[in-house]
Amino acid sequence: MISMTRTDFRDIASIVYKVAGIALSDGKFELVQSRLRKRVVHTRKKSYSEYVRYVQGEAGGKELQSMIDAITTNETRFFREAAHFDFLRDVVFRETTRPLRIWCAAASTGEEPYSIAITLRDHFQQSATSKVLATDINCEVLAVARRAVYSEARIASLPATTRDRHFRQVNGTNGDRQFQVKPDTRGLVRFARLNLVNEWPMKGAFDVIFLRNVMIYFDGPTRQWLGARACAHLRPGGYLFIGHSESLGINPPGYRNIQPAIYQRTEGSEITLPRRPM
Template identity: 40%
Template structure:
């Protein structure tokens, strides 16, 4: 069995330009981690993600005073309901997001809901640290005018740490600097004094968004339709085709008959399921069932 334990050298580096390692990660350990995160979250970890896995999970081993990944994994497997599983999953989840990311989606959403009667509801199925669901809430407010406050955004994510940041709704000015000044004034409160350099989502916008943990692989979801739109962007790329198809089939009945599904820029579901048809650039519409 090949060991991935490098001998430390002066300066914190090992031969070959690799970072110093003080923990033992074997090939078998890495294979087991890949299997466990697939079972828990449907995430397919490629071989080249080994460095990422080491750096992210090393913090958990040190937290528990362990030096071998095998001991950490054994502890997890002995306690299938342990809180540490949440930390394990959080560590291996990627949270790359930004306000109005893939900006072309938001005018399409606004056009879709503008003038609608009855409640407008949108599900952000990979809410991360909140930038996407708050962007959706801003777009709905602008599109619906006086009825904007009646709209609801359901925001879910498997990463509980990211969701906690989202609930707080505080961001650095650097994170919101690409928004136009009008949106910043309307939807954020600038920090002063010890909060200088920070901005907080205004209470009326925050009230539109309900955050809840959700694993897309779970046998049941704590969300109820119907939704006018579902945002599930840059998540499916971590799943295999079978998992993608299964999730898409579960999305369809949660959407209104003309409901939209927004996907990430590198995702293509045209050949994954017949539950949706492509309407435009990474935007799909629910297909009517015979």
């Protein structure tokens, strides 16, 4: 079986950090080796070193995306960290009658943006005209998210009323029961590929940004930089949600921490954007 050397690992870690901001500590050696083994085999390279040279070469652009897809961790579930959805419904949605612009910035296979869409639909009913932009760096998970089809196990934790209202049963490939998010709810979400450490081309301010369970993969300076960029993309009074195990540091400029993992952009805050730390 092909094995990865420490030098290969360092080269891969450096590419992944530069391209995606993901910091791979030495403890991730085994994980990286096993996740990339299928890519080495698929591209018919004889070693990880040959694979690294290929990815860095002129012909390797497409493979670089497949490498990032293989490296990212995409764990997610419907209504993960449920308190955030309660806050959306009970505070954010109650504060306004106008349509909201919501950005879900590490959407993975779609459970998170669809949880937002379900919360919107349940609260505003047919008059839900708010829109959710859902982005991720990983093309494979975005394809899953766009199909919006989930196994029975993945929706098992949802109340029966939510399942009935927002999902319809579709035929699974192996005769198993699968469920697709209904068009009304699905239609509130638009998916696009976006790498958080590259340009954010969206124009206009967001009312809400979900940036959850992705910053754990970045180092401290990158986290603070992303926090500041998110602030600049929020309207004053807008909300940033991060994962409960994540932090933006103590008193991040431009924000008020109002609940665990929920920040509000303060009124009148001017944000000076730091350069990307490298």
